[in-house]
Amino acid sequence: MSTSLQLRSLVKSSGQLELSLVEVPIPEPGADEVLVEMQAAPINPSDLGLLIGPADVARASVVGAGATAVVTLPIAEPAMRALAARADASMPVGNEGAGKVVAAGTSPEAQALLGKLVALNGGATYAQHRIAKAADVMPLPEGASAVDGASCFVNPLTALGMIESMRREGHTALVHTAAASNLGQMLVKLCIADGVGLVNVVRNAEQAKMLKDIGARYVVDSTSPAFVDELTNAIAETGATIAFDAVGGGRLASQILWSMEAALNRKATAYSRYGSSVHKQVYIYGGLDTRPTELAHSFGLAWGINGWLLPLFLAKVGPETADRLRARVAAELKTTFASHYTAQISLAEALEPQVIAAYHRRATGEKYVIVPTKTA
Amino acid sequence: MSTSLQLRSLVKSSGQLELSLVEVPIPEPGADEVLVEMQAAPINPSDLGLLIGPADVARASVVGAGATAVVTLPIAEPAMRALAARADASMPVGNEGAGKVVAAGTSPEAQALLGKLVALNGGATYAQHRIAKAADVMPLPEGASAVDGASCFVNPLTALGMIESMRREGHTALVHTAAASNLGQMLVKLCIADGVGLVNVVRNAEQAKMLKDIGARYVVDSTSPAFVDELTNAIAETGATIAFDAVGGGRLASQILWSMEAALNRKATAYSRYGSSVHKQVYIYGGLDTRPTELAHSFGLAWGINGWLLPLFLAKVGPETADRLRARVAAELKTTFASHYTAQISLAEALEPQVIAAYHRRATGEKYVIVPTKTA
Numbered sequence: 246m247s248t249s250l251q252l253r254s255l256v257k258s259s260g261q262l263e264l265s266l267v268e269v270p271i272p273e274p275g276a277d278e279v280l281v282e283m284q285a286a287p288i289n290p291s292d293l294g295l296l297i298g299p300a301d302v303a304r305a306s307v308v309g310a311g312a313t314a315v316v317t318l319p320i321a322e323p324a325m326r327a328l329a330a331r332a333d334a335s336m337p338v339g340n341e342g343a344g345k346v347v348a349a350g351t352s353p354e355a356q357a358l359l360g361k362l363v364a365l366n367g368g369a370t371y372a373q374h375r376i377a378k379a380a381d382v383m384p385l386p387e388g389a390s391a392v393d394g395a396s397c398f399v400n401p402l403t404a405l406g407m408i409e410s411m412r413r414e415g416h417t418a419l420v421h422t423a424a425a426s427n428l429g430q431m432l433v434k435l436c437i438a439d440g441v442g443l444v445n446v447v448r449n450a451e452q453a454k455m456l457k458d459i460g461a462r463y464v465v466d467s468t469s470p471a472f473v474d475e476l477t478n479a480i481a482e483t484g485a486t487i488a489f490d491a492v493g494g495g496r497l498a499s500q501i502l503w504s505m506e507a508a509l510n511r512k513a514t515a516y517s518r519y520g521s522s523v524h525k526q527v528y529i530y531g532g533l534d535t536r537p538t539e540l541a542h543s544f545g546l547a548w549g550i551n552g553w554l555l556p557l558f559l560a561k562v563g564p565e566t567a568d569r570l571r572a573r574v575a576a577e578l579k580t581t582f583a584s585h586y587t588a589q590i591s592l593a594e595a596l597e598p599q600v601i602a603a604y605h606r607r608a609t610g611e612k613y614v615i616v617p618t619k620t621a
Numbered sequence: 622m623s624t625s626l627q628l629r630s631l632v633k634s635s636g637q638l639e640l641s642l643v644e645v646p647i648p649e650p651g652a653d654e655v656l657v658e659m660q661a662a663p664i665n666p667s668d669l670g671l672l673i674g675p676a677d678v679a680r681a682s683v684v685g686a687g688a689t690a691v692v693t694l695p696i697a698e699p700a701m702r703a704l705a706a707r708a709d710a711s712m713p714v715g716n717e718g719a720g721k722v723v724a725a726g727t728s729p730e731a732q733a734l735l736g737k738l739v740a741l742n743g744g745a746t747y748a749q750h751r752i753a754k755a756a757d758v759m760p761l762p763e764g765a766s767a768v769d770g771a772s773c774f775v776n777p778l779t780a781l782g783m784i785e786s787m788r789r790e791g792h793t794a795l796v797h798t799a800a801a802s803n804l805g806q807m808l809v810k811l812c813i814a815d816g817v818g819l820v821n822v823v824r825n826a827e828q829a830k831m832l833k834d835i836g837a838r839y840v841v842d843s844t845s846p847a848f849v850d851e852l853t854n855a856i857a858e859t860g861a862t863i864a865f866d867a868v869g870g871g872r873l874a875s876q877i878l879w880s881m882e883a884a885l886n887r888k889a890t891a892y893s894r895y896g897s898s899v900h901k902q903v904y905i906y907g908g909l910d911t912r913p914t915e916l917a918h919s920f921g922l923a924w925g926i927n928g929w930l931l932p933l934f935l936a937k938v939g940p941e942t943a944d945r946l947r948a949r950v951a952a953e954l955k956t957t958f959a960s961h962y963t964a965q966i967s968l969a970e971a972l973e974p975q976v977i978a979a980y981h982r983r984a985t986g987e988k989y990v991i992v993p994t995k996t997a
Contacts, residue, residue, distance in 0.1 A: 295894045327919065331892040493918060516707040518671045519930055532918060540914040542869060542905075543703065546930040552922035554895055 247271050250312060250617070251337055252371035252592055254296050258332040260325055262300035264316040264596050267335070271374050276350040279358050279379050284391035286342030286370040287584065288595075288604045288613045289399050290491075290531060296338045299324035302605045305598040314596045339370030339615070343385060343394035347374075355379040362389070364397035371592065373617045383571060389578055395614055396427075396584040399555065401574040402567075403530065404431040404582075406558045407489045408441060409566065414526065418442030420480065420488035420501055423533055424464070425452035427584050427612055428491075433461045434581045442483030446476070446497075455610075473500060481508035486523060489553065491531030498527045498550055499541045506544035520545020528553035533607065587611045591619040623647050626688060626993070627713055628747035628968055630672050634708040636701055638676035640692040640972050643711070647750050652726040655734050655755050660767035662718030662746040663960065664971075664980045664989045665775050666867075666907060672714045675700035678981045681974040690972045715746030715991070719761060719770035723750075731755040738765070740773035747968065749993045759947060765954055771990055772803075772960040775931065777950040778943075779906065780807040780958075782934045783865045784817060785942065790902065794818030796856065796864035796877055799909055800840070801828035803960055803988055804867075809837045810957045818859030822852070822873075831986075849876060857884035862899060865929065867907030874903045874926060875917045882920035896921020904929035909983065963987045967995040 248268040255263040274280045288296070300318035308315045320328070343364040349355040363382035369375055385394040411419050421432055424445035436443040437460050444463045447453050453464045463479040465472065479485075480501075486509075488501045502525050509521040525544060530553040540550070559567045574582055587603075594600050595615050604613040624644040631639040650656045664672070676694035684691045696704070719740040725731040739758035745751055761770040787795050797808055800821035812819040813836050821840045823829050829840045839855040841848065855861075856877075862885075864877045878901050885897040901920060906929040916926070935943045950958055963979075970976050971991050980989040 330886065330889070331894075334892065336892075499913070510706065513706070516710065516712075518707075519932075522933060522936075529918075535918075537875070538916040538918065540916070540926075542908060542911075542914065546928035547933055549925055549927035550916075551925035554922040556895075557898060557923055560898075 249373040250592055251369065251373070252339070252595060252615075253335045254338050255335045256298070256320065256328045256331050256333070258325075260320050260322065262298060262318045262320055264296070264318075264601075265314070266312050266592055266596070269372075272376050274348050274350040274355065274376055277352045277355055277379050278350045278376050279346045279355050279363070279382065280348035281344040281363060281365060281375050281377055281382070282347045283342050283344040283370055283372055283375055283617045284362075285344070285395035285589075286339045286615045286617070287396045287399075287586070288615065289340060289396075290533075290607055291399060292338060292340055293605060293607070295336060297601070297605055298328065302598070302601050305601060307596070307598060311593045314593065316596045316598065316601070337369035337372065339372070340368065341366035341396065341398040342370035342375075342615075343391040343397065344375070345391070346382075350379070352379065358382065358384065361385075362391055362394065364394040366398040371595065371615050371617070373592070383575060386575055386578055392586070392589070392614060392616070393579060393583070397574055397578065397582070400428045400431060400584065401582040402559070402570055403555050404428055404435055405570045405573060406555060407432065407528075408435060408439065409562065409570065410528065410553070410558065411441070411487050413562075414487065416485070416487040416526070418444070418483035418485040420444040420446065420485050422446040422488070422497060422501075423448075423491035423531065424461075425455055425610060426491070427610075429456070430459060431582055433459055438581065442485060444476070444479040444483055444485050467497070473504060476500065477504040477507045480504050481511055487526045488528070490527055490529050492534045493529045493532040494534030494536035494538055496539050496541065497534075498529065498538055499544075501527055502544040502548050503541070520547065522547050524549065526551070530554070584612065586614045589614050589616045589619065591615070592617050625749040626968055627745065627749070628715070628971060628991075629711045630714050631711045632674070632696065632704045632707050632709070634701075636696050636698065638674060638694045638696055640672070640694075640977075641690070642688050642968055642972070645748075648752050650724055650726040650731065650752055653728045653731055653755050654726045654752050655722045655731050655739070655758065656724035657720040657739060657741060657751050657753055657758070658723045659718050659720040659746055659748055659751055659993045660738075661720070661771035661965075662715045662991045662993070663772045663775075663962070664991065665716060665772075666909075666983055667775060668714060668716055669981060669983070671712060673977070673981055674704065678974070678977050681977060683972070683974060687969045690969065692972045692974065692977070713745035713748065715748070716744065717742035717772065717774040718746035718751075718991075719767040719773065720751070721767070722758075726755070728755065734758065734760065737761075738767055738770065740770040742774040747971065747991050747993070749968070759951060762951055762954055768962070768965070768990060768992070769955060769959070773950055773954065773958070776804045776807060776960065777958040778935070778946055779931050780804055780811055781946045781949060782931060783808065783904075784811060784815065785938065785946065786904065786929070786934065787817070787863050789938075790863065792861070792863040792902070794820070794859035794861040796820040796822065796861050798822040798864070798873060798877075799824075799867035799907065800837075801831055801986060802867070803986075805832070806835060807958055809835055814957065818861060820852070820855040820859055820861050843873070849880060852876065853880040853883045856880050857887055863902045864904070866903055866905050868910045869905045869908040870910030870912035870914055872915050872917070873910075874905065874914055875920075877903055878920040878924050879917070896923065898923050900925065902927070906930070960988065962990045965990050965992045965995065967991070968993050
């Protein structure tokens with residue numbers, strides 16, 4: 246049986262994270278399965294938890310080179326306690342990606358995909374090959390490359406999921422933080438297309454300009470001295486009562502709830518000691534700021550803060566809604582949902598300390614894609 | 622037209638809170654209304670926000686005496702900003718109470734209540750008289766005094782609302798903090814009667830003993846050195862995935878979510894980097910700790926923290942459920958829902974600085990009831 250390279254992340258109970266490429270057998274697809282030669286898999290913020298976790302990227306050391314390199318990064322003792330459940334288990338990485346179907350099972354559905362480019366998700370995409378159920382892959386539209394289709398799932402479905410959550414819960418406009426991200430740019434385009442009010446919160450003037458250039462109407466810079474007033478004004482104008490927050494830590498979520506409450510109270514006709522009865526919601530879907538979230542409770546009693554995770558959202562809304570959202574992604578893959586990559590890197594390059602430092606920085610607008618077919 | 626005394630709380634834009642009794646006309650009841658001579662109205666923690674707010678009770682000064690006393694308490698400048706909406710508006714106070722129907726409108730429903738003892742809620746109960754819709758009052762059961770029925774609404778419906786929320790949202794057991802309160806004792810009795818698992822979090826050994834004495838099975842003392850382990854064990858044994866928290870500030874809500882996640886992970890068979898997919902919920906319904914809430918995000922992504930307020934809950938579940946809960950309160954008024962009062966005070970006594978200091982302390986197990994018919 247021939248073998249193929251797969252990137253692995255291993256937390257050792259001795260307190261190190263080890264990244265390496267391992268040779269794994271290339272499996273035969275079952276009747277309803279396909280074998281995909283992976284050609285592109287993005288490094289999303291949501292991949293970094295499993296790939297790097299709390300390990301110290303500044304102190305990486307390497308033994309070997311190229312495909313046989315083994316990178317070791319230290320993990321501080323307190324962080325190790327949270328990782329007990331994965332200690333000493335070598336884990337494949339990569340939430341999503343795209344590639345070519347090079348073998349297929351006997352079922353007509355699987356056979357129909359032979360030779361086609363498909364996108365897939367569900368883990369282990371940082372590899373040269375991956376098995377998938379024929380029903381779980383998404384054939385790419387005509388003219389789309391594997392790199393075009395590599396980020397079909399996480400960002401596009403998250404952006405669509407935000408609007409879907411907003412509508413299901415009875416809100417009519419939303420706030421988005423870290424809004425200059427790839428995901429944030431998709432959301433700007435979607436909200437323009439769908440006529441949904443969107444308040445974009447960014448962290449500098451350059452990001453604000455970039456979003457304005459692609460048509461964003463409300464952009465608020467959190468480093469502005471008048472940030473809270475500007476946020477409250479934008480929320481009052483759009484009527485936003487739900488927010489999706491990638492920052493997580495610190496006081497931003499609390500500030501957003503405060504601004505929503507202040508915007509609602511501008512319209513209030515009588516004093517209520519419990520504050521507005523309109524429900525104000527923040528979903529935290531990322532943790533760019535790893536400090537604790539601080540809630541100041543100055544926003545009445547009709548509020549909620551929840552974690553938000555794409556797989557849980559898709560399970561909640563059910564397959565019919567999920568299929569509808571996926572169909573929109575396929576239809577708008579090269580327009581609304583186009584991703585832009587800073588660099589295409591090989592599996593071996595993904596283990597080089599300076600490359601790790603670059604993709605681990607999560608700089609807004611920077612995004613790396615692993616191209617397992619690349620050899621260099 | 623004759624007049625009657627009503628307690629008022631007035632925030633002056635000059636930075637003082639003024640408490641006084643004012644003479645107000647006794648209104649004629651409309652066709653579907655009754656006039657209630659108020660005989661008992663409790664001072665709940667939820668009343669103190671409107672009554673005292675952030676004013677400094679240690680620096681109260683009094684002019685006049687008895688029914689004509691005017692008490693002035695200073696309010697610090699930062700706190701004044703949050704009170705702008707009620708500045709210079711004299712506000713009646715008191716969420717609930719009970720008394721005797723001394724006049725009734727022409728409708729048969731109103732006439733049927735004449736001479737009866739009834740409980741009511743909705744504000745302005747710290748007064749000698751109050752008008753209410755006949756449909757909104759609850760006749761007290763045979764043998765119950767006005768003092769027995771004074772706390773029919775806030776605590777009993779909150780305790781029942783917690784269990785109702787738990788069931789509606791698919792949980793099977795719950796955690797309650799500040800569990801030695803009047804409300805907490807009702808919840809212990811209810812959970813025993815209904816066979817619902819309950820984890821009681823208290824703040825000292827005396828409170829723990831008191832709850833054990835009335836039959837509580839799981840009582841955890843937050844000052845115990847092994848608090849987190851004991852909480853996690855109790856949560857694991859009951860399967861609690863929802864909590865009602867009266868503390869609000871600090872790290873308690875975060876610790877509860879952490880313990881729920883840890884309890885769920887004890888049963889997990891495989892590592893998930895996103896944590897358990899079981900939703901963990903904390904409802905904050907009080908603010909005994911006025912510091913910000915700190916969330917450490919060490920409990921996966923399937924979690925929510927929400928404000929919880931009785932009127933919003935009742936509006937959400939609708940009149941049928943609200944009526945079912947109210948009927949249970951009436952049936953168990955002298956057993957499950959019996960309240961115990963530290964002291965019965967007159968309207969005039971409620972303005973005395975040392976009495977204000979006593980009811981403002983919100984000591985667990987201490988509760989004051991205003992008896993407007995009391996003259997002394």
